[in-house]
Amino acid sequence: MPVSNIYVTIFQTFPDKIPDTIFTILLMLAGAVGITVLAALLALIGVYLERKISAHMQDRLGPMHVGWHGVIQTLADALKLLLKEDIVPAAADKKLHLLAPFIVFSATIAAFVVLPFSETLVLSNLNVGIFYVVAISSFVVIGIILAGWASNNKWSLLGGMRSAAQIVSFEIPASLSILVVIMAVGSLNLGDIVQFQNGGILHWLIWKSFPFNLIAFIIFFTASLAELNRAPFDLPEAESEIIAGFHTEYSGMKWAIFFLAEYANMFLVAVIASTLFLGGWSSPFGNFMNYGIFSIFWLFVKSFSLIFIQMWLRWTLPRVRVDQLMYTSWKVLTPFAFLCMIGVGLYMIF
Amino acid sequence: MGFYDLIFWLFAFISVASAALMVFSKNVIYSAVGLLFAFFGVAGIYVLLAADFLAIIQIMIYVGGILVLLLFGVMLSHKIGGVQLETGTLHKIPAFIVVGGIFIILFRVISKTVWPLGTAAKEFNPTVEKIGTLLMTDYLIPFEIVSVMLLIALIGAAYIARKERVQ
Numbered sequence: 044m045p046v047s048n049i050y051v052t053i054f055q056t057f058p059d060k061i062p063d064t065i066f067t068i069l070l071m072l073a074g075a076v077g078i079t080v081l082a083a084l085l086a087l088i089g090v091y092l093e094r095k096i097s098a099h100m101q102d103r104l105g106p107m108h109v110g111w112h113g114v115i116q117t118l119a120d121a122l123k124l125l126l127k128e129d130i131v132p133a134a135a136d137k138k139l140h141l142l143a144p145f146i147v148f149s150a151t152i153a154a155f156v157v158l159p160f161s162e163t164l165v166l167s168n169l170n171v172g173i174f175y176v177v178a179i180s181s182f183v184v185i186g187i188i189l190a191g192w193a194s195n196n197k198w199s200l201l202g203g204m205r206s207a208a209q210i211v212s213f214e215i216p217a218s219l220s221i222l223v224v225i226m227a228v229g230s231l232n233l234g235d236i237v238q239f240q241n242g243g244i245l246h247w248l249i250w251k252s253f254p255f256n257l258i259a260f261i262i263f264f265t266a267s268l269a270e271l272n273r274a275p276f277d278l279p280e281a282e283s284e285i286i287a288g289f290h291t292e293y294s295g296m297k298w299a300i301f302f303l304a305e306y307a308n309m310f311l312v313a314v315i316a317s318t319l320f321l322g323g324w325s326s327p328f329g330n331f332m333n334y335g336i337f338s339i340f341w342l343f344v345k346s347f348s349l350i351f352i353q354m355w356l357r358w359t360l361p362r363v364r365v366d367q368l369m370y371t372s373w374k375v376l377t378p379f380a381f382l383c384m385i386g387v388g389l390y391m392i393f
Numbered sequence: 394m395g396f397y398d399l400i401f402w403l404f405a406f407i408s409v410a411s412a413a414l415m416v417f418s419k420n421v422i423y424s425a426v427g428l429l430f431a432f433f434g435v436a437g438i439y440v441l442l443a444a445d446f447l448a449i450i451q452i453m454i455y456v457g458g459i460l461v462l463l464l465f466g467v468m469l470s471h472k473i474g475g476v477q478l479e480t481g482t483l484h485k486i487p488a489f490i491v492v493g494g495i496f497i498i499l500f501r502v503i504s505k506t507v508w509p510l511g512t513a514a515k516e517f518n519p520t521v522e523k524i525g526t527l528l529m530t531d532y533l534i535p536f537e538i539v540s541v542m543l544l545i546a547l548i549g550a551a552y553i554a555r556k557e558r559v560q
Binding site for chain 2: 064067068136139142169170171174175177178179180181182184185188189191192200203204207208211214231
């Protein structure tokens with residue numbers, strides 16, 4: 044049932060008992076709750092997948108006891124985390140220690156609202172969609188820095204600073220590779236970007252202006268791994284050097300919120316990557332199953348494939364050093380991203 | 394009171410309250426957090442004025458760039474709380490005269506200007522394309538001058554930061 048039908052049904056039930064203002068607020072709250080629940084569910088699935096995939100890559104079985112092949116293991120873990128004691132270090136800055144996880148989580152959820160899940164199912168069809176996602180993600184950096192500082196722990200502070208330096212550096216190649224897509228489509232709207240690629244696998248932007256968009260996709264994927272603080276770029280949490288980085292001093296539900304935000308962010312990046320380069324919700328086989336609920340199916344297939352690659356890389360590659368990290372961003376990814384931009388520009392001229 | 398007004402007052406309150414927190418807090422980090430929410434509130438007001446592109450730019454430049462650098466620098470400083478805000482020599486009377494003068498001028502300007510009330514939100518037109526076209530036509534030379542100046546600043550920063558070459 045499309046969203047508009049629900050709207051109409053509610054409106055018919057209560058014709059003029061509810062004032063317009065309250066009705067709008069309620070509708071927006073419903074949307075916010077829906078998106079938050081979706082993000083939480085995806086995070087649960089993501090954690091389970093990570094544990095299973097990492098286990099199988101290391102010739103283990105992973106969680107097996109709670110439910111069939113441990114499918115409700117993460118649910119049990121979430122329950123455990125809810126009941127755990129919340130420990131705040133005595134020397135920590137209490138207010139900011141509490142505020143930081145919520146900034147990180149709400150920024151992640153705020154980015155979710157513009158994701159197009161199908162042609163009609165998009166919570167807010169923003170005109171500046173992709174730009175909004177890039178901008179709102181910068182709140183995550185602030186949250187991480189604050190978490191690192193407020194814990195009053197040198198490992199936390201180091202983790203927070205590493206994270207800030209890393210995200211700020213990798214934002215540049217990521218934004219430049221997004222720009223490559225925007226140049227081809229001529230719109231910042233995520234819905235328009237998908238419409239542009241509608242009509243099968245050969246229309247995907249990854250093949251356009253060959254090979255520049257393909258390189259741009261690889262740059263975006265690499266840079267997004269670094270922005271997610273995931274291996275091989277997980278220096279902010281390098282456990283052999285700085286314990287757990289910015290969330291060393293977090294426990295219980297606050298730690299769970301960081302974890303939730305990380306996995307929700309993984310999904311967010313995967314959806315953005317598949318929307319920009321892999322046709323988003325459009326079917327890879329032209330008009331075959333290219334409508335209604337199948338759009339959501341295709342988007343999830345593409346996103347979870349990318350999430351699988353993220354996990355695959357994490358459990359395959361060792362962690363890079365700080366200097367290697369900066370080298371990758373400034374001397375490899377950024378120049379090549381500029382090269383892609385020039386290449387696509389040349390394609391557009393000739 | 395409509396929905397639009399409600400949202401406006403919410404963002405206005407966020408902006409003003411966090412700006413006050415920023416100014417009056419004695420902890421530099423708290424000031425930075427105040428600044429964060431002030432930027433957020435102002436971006437919200439930009440959206441209500443149908444300036445979508447400006448709102449996003451506001452978040453991207455100020456939160457993603459400037460505030461991160463600010464926090465980065467502040468976190469490394471030794472003395473965070475209880476900073477003495479007053480400097481050694483005080484010129485209270487001249488300060489009051491200057492501040493009072495500026496206040497009177499600003500008050501006159503605000504009360505004399507004819508404000509277009511309630512027109513912005515009714516017609517929501519996307520602004521990205523118009524801004525882009527203007528930057529590439531009417532304002533091309535200022536745009537290019539600014540970009541060259543930014544490049545010079547970038548090179549200058551890199552020059553100052555780099556290590557001296559060993560001869």
